Amino acid sequence: MKALLALEDGRVFDCNSFTGPGETSGEIVFNTGMSGYQEVLTDPSYRGQIVTMTYPLIGNYGVNKADVESARIQVAGFIVREYQDFPSNFRSEGTLAKYLQENNVMGVTDIDTRALTRHIREAGAMRGVISSNQLDPKVLVEKANQIKSMKGQDLVKEVSTDRPYRWVNNQPVPLEKDITALDETTWIDNSRPYKVVVFDYGIKYNILRNLERAGFELVVVPAFTTANRVKQMKPHGIFLSNGPGDPEPVEYAIDTIRDLLGYRPIFGICLGNQLAGLALGGQTYKLKFGHRGINQPVRDIQTGKIEITSQNHGFAVDIESLKTEDVEVTHINLNDNTLEGFRHKGIPLFTVQYHPEASPGPHDANYLFNRFKQLIEET
């Protein structure tokens, strides 16, 4: 079905919807991974964004229940060069189109995704609207300009869980208690010596799978959970998750983290890294078009080793703003020398901008989950 993609700067692309009629809007970004579309679709960090896959053939291996990173599809829309309606893979349980439809997410195909990608690369990530109902370019470009821009928006509150839950055997298990009742007694699994409170700013399941594999007992709490509440729980460690959008407006999270600095070992990923950076007095800024893919080279400055990493972020911590005597930059991006990770010299805290849990992507950085465990053991 014929559709149009209109960008805020007036550029318009023809395309066809492969999920039926509809209209959607959001920030247009591109992901360069050649595999892992289902993980991308379900990654809460994509909230509010329309994702373009640069690899042209998408849908080849279908979708399945196991490869999800959250309970639902999170992207606002999905753009591919050639949708594949005939999946073939022994794990496939259905087509991508059906999956998107069930989640009321619009998918479009037959569009020059490379042209779109080059446009974003040059002009920066920008707002856009896809529609099969409204095919008048002018009107759509207008609409695109009405959309709230990423900067200054708190998207965390949209994706964070509103009730705490446990993570057991690779699944969420709702907690009988409500937040106000969280305390030491919340921990029930004696086989797992270390208890970790996980802040959910839009967490990917694979982070939880990795933390569980590392041997922690996990309780996932909403983003707005207070520092005091966490302290009531007397955990051994605190984890700050990934999440969508701009870290600056998420002040409640920043304050909480500030209050928890030094209380217990802290490990943060992606948005967690940015929030920690802000809590430490650093600054964040919006990247021109972000890092989204599974081939980003990062150097671990301590070991000198290079990790090929999975990434998904549009904002970053300003590396200069963190160059204080008590913060040490531990990881940098070898493509553009942006900050990929830091640790605090005085207190037990380290974070990375990229995604050691992969999914999609390489497992090179998986060691970080054990590093978190060591940090807890040491303190």
Added chain:
Amino acid sequence: MPKRTDIEKILIIGAGPIIISQACEFDYSGTQACKALKEEGYSVVLINSNPATIMTDPEFADATYIEPVIPEAVEAVIEKERPDAILPTLGGQTGLNTAVAVAQRGVLEKYNVEMIGATLEAIQKAEDRDSFRKAMRNIGLRIPESGIARSMDDAFKIASKIKYPLIVRPSFTLGGTGGGVAKNEKDLQEMVEAGLDASIISQVMLEESVVGWKEYELELMRDRKDNAVIVCSIENMDPMGVHTGESITVAPIQTLSDKEYQTMRDASIAIMREIGVDTGGSNVQFAVNPENGDMVVVEMNPRVSRSSALASKATGFPIAKIAAKLAVGFTLDEIPNDITGETIAAFEPTLDYCVVKIPRWTFEKFPETKDELTTSMKSVGETMAIGRTFKEALQKGLRSLEIQRYGLGADGADRTEVSRQEIIDKLTIANSERIFYLRYALQKGFSIEEIYQYTGIDPWFLDQINKIIKVEETLTANRDNLTPELLLTAKREGFSDVQLAQITGTTEEAIRQKRYDLNMRPVYKLVDTCAAEFRAATPYYYSTYEQENEARVTDRKKIVILGGGPNRIGQGIEFDYCCVHASFALREEGVESIMVNSNPETVSTDYDTSDQLFFEPLTTEDVLHIIETQKCDGVIVQFGGQTPLNISDDLNRVGVNIIGTHPESIARTEDRKLFAAMLNKLGLIQPPNDTATDVDGALAIAERIGYPVIVRPSFVLGGRAMKIVYTKEELVNFARHAIKASPKYPILVDKFLEDAVELDVDAISDKTGETVIGGIMEHIEEAGIHSGDSACVLPPQSISPEILENIIDATKAMARELNVVGLMNVQYAVKDDTIYIIEVNPRASRTIPFVSKATGVPLAKAAAKVMLGRTLKELNISDTAKNTAHVSVKESVFPFNRFPDVDTLLGPEMKSTGEVMGIDDHFGAAFAKAQLGAGQKLPVEGTIFISVKDSDKQAAAAIGAKFVEMGFSIIATAGTARFFDEKNIANHPIHKVSEGHPHIVDAIINNQVGLVINTGTGMGSQVKRDGYMIRRAALKCGVPYATTIAGGMAMCKGIAELKKRNIAVKAIQAYHRQG
């Protein structure tokens, strides 16, 4: 950490001649390595016997040894050059095996040379199937159940443990030589025997079959800090059981989810670590069970491989270059990514297009061998195509093959009326045509599921093919009103104008016009390693039908060079060598060079060879688009072999400026009548000939000019289907078939010049009409053996000065008459002091690289400059260079060992895949080197077997006498023995096979024979049968053999030299200096 400073001089081992499974890709990798290491200031020493390579050009190394790639020669080079290090991982399996042998002889310790890139231990761990299996166990990876057999008994013991079918795989071989799938005891017996001889350590592995599983390959690189990246992932369309080199393959992987892909990624890195390849590239192959995802490791190659070349071209990531830099100590993050300019090599390329590789076979040249694909390679080349979708890439790939197909069928070459049974057969047993039978099957209503059952080809691919057919159906239904929308859809699905013309019943031109009227042209997109995340610095393009065009058009003067497309017998690396030189010439002349080619193995398709690279099919349609987009000033069609010539008329017709010799002159040499007229005019002679349209006509001609005659159907070029006939019966037979095959075309009948000497002459002419003779080669074998197959020597050894003068005059006269501007090749036959013209090709010939290496004159480069308007004077190129003080011998290399049941007798139809060169101060030594380089292990003592036809007996006696004098003993078959007795040449008679045991074949198998000289005759099927069995036995047992008396004579001279001294090596730079 930057590069190592403790080493200065590095020896690179090349891959030797082009053979099946080891083609141009190792010139590409070797050339990159030489460049990379020189760039870093190392002194580079190179050994490679293949003169048709760019890497053996004098500029690419400090000392270049065109010597046999055998341990003895490598040792000699090491002794002379004293390198600090040896780099064995860029010369294919040959380079690797030779390096291993050299190391095992203790040569490296002796001269304290370090093996860099991969250690001996690592190589052995990966190559020895037994230790590889142990290594995989250590890291918990599954490999098929298997056992190592060193004897037949072992084999049967193992077979009793693992159930049939069994895969038989010799250790230390390439392209699966001597391997196969044994379905029963009988197969096992044969294959294990073959395998045991094929393996240099006579060891074969018997392995649980996973035939039908999905096959995958990963290309990865690792540096000495243990950083590892995956450069490219490849999925084979044809499942396990069909060699990767025989499979249609696709990059990137299409049917694995990220979870499965990452498991494979982890495994491949773990393997590289466990095997201990510290730096460089490796290739790991996996098989995956389509039912449940079970994964097994098939093999790992601890070196740059065929697939690495493909991966480099598919991604833009120069694996060989980077492997070389890693080998001298750089780490991935210290090496820039040339393509983006702004990023580094420590990353994983990501594609925003789909790449399809299709092998090129030449079964038609080996009719005795069944067209069936197995675990052992038979394809002689490959083509790669890039598109935004699989369908587009597949169709581009099929028209790049140059097998007169213009996509997936619907191009006028489809078979009509194919029976269900035939389809089922063709689906079940993989073969070179299977892709087209998938189409027939779908059209006949086979379901994808059914086809999957027959072929094991993943349903995803079958559905893609089905989608192409659906578009074709829509087109057919609308053939009378082809709407712009429909036309665009078709183009986006990769349909060529030829297909569209066929479907809609018009002409290619009409379709093109229709498109141009609609301004429907392809756009060009960049191969940039990063899916547009960063700006690309290098202009490496492919075409597609999309919105945005990225082609950059400069206002410089631009010339397009048309490449040679996929390798095939008769057109290989020699032509790529010429194209690359054309590109160098343009650069030197300040003209922008635009390369068009579709062969991923080549140097010409390296992104830094030309100013712009278009990885495209070489069809009129695709080439015209490039010329138009780039607004080119001219096109060079002389260097790519027959490929560009085939489209030069079309290009000429639409007004493309073809520089150099005018297409009409080419026509004058290809059209028989015009050609004869020209020779008459110049007072030159060709063998008496005429053309017949029916059997009686042919007979009449033969009666007139006299038997034997050489006959060929006129529609085939390149000596295809040529035959020498001695009798009326044979002629009738041939004529019937030829006429049945193609009634429209006449048969060409030439007087066959028996026992004539053939010569090849390469010349170059400029616009002033001056012609310089580049080189004159005397063939070792007599006329009747294709010029591409016979050995030859420069300068000529047995031709009188007068004859040579006349040949030079004739050549110059023809060049002038044809207004040649550029290169020209003439083949002459000399008989009883009469000079006959066999053929004239006003273009680069197969011998150009050989001549250039022999004389030191870069003919191809000069020719390109001449075509741009330079004069030979300006370039100071003169006749003198051709008379070198040293002697250069070219020997051809044949693929017979890959083609069971094929006779090794040579004839007028070309069969060789490659060539080697031997240089020395004397003919004998040069010839001996050429033989050694070609893999013939010449004996210096022992027994020579001689059995020749009557007309050869006189000459054979001379050879026999010489061998006896050198202390060899001689065995001969009855006739030859009797003749020798008369001439009292000591010999022992031995039975022919037909005379019963113990016969000559027994003797060969029990290696009691060091050399076979056996000339066969066309007549008497029993004689033929005997000769055949002798020659096959010699081939199988690796006993050197000569099938012509002239060849035998030369071998005799060579052996005489080898007895005097062991090979002395000398760099070509030194030969050229002394002139």
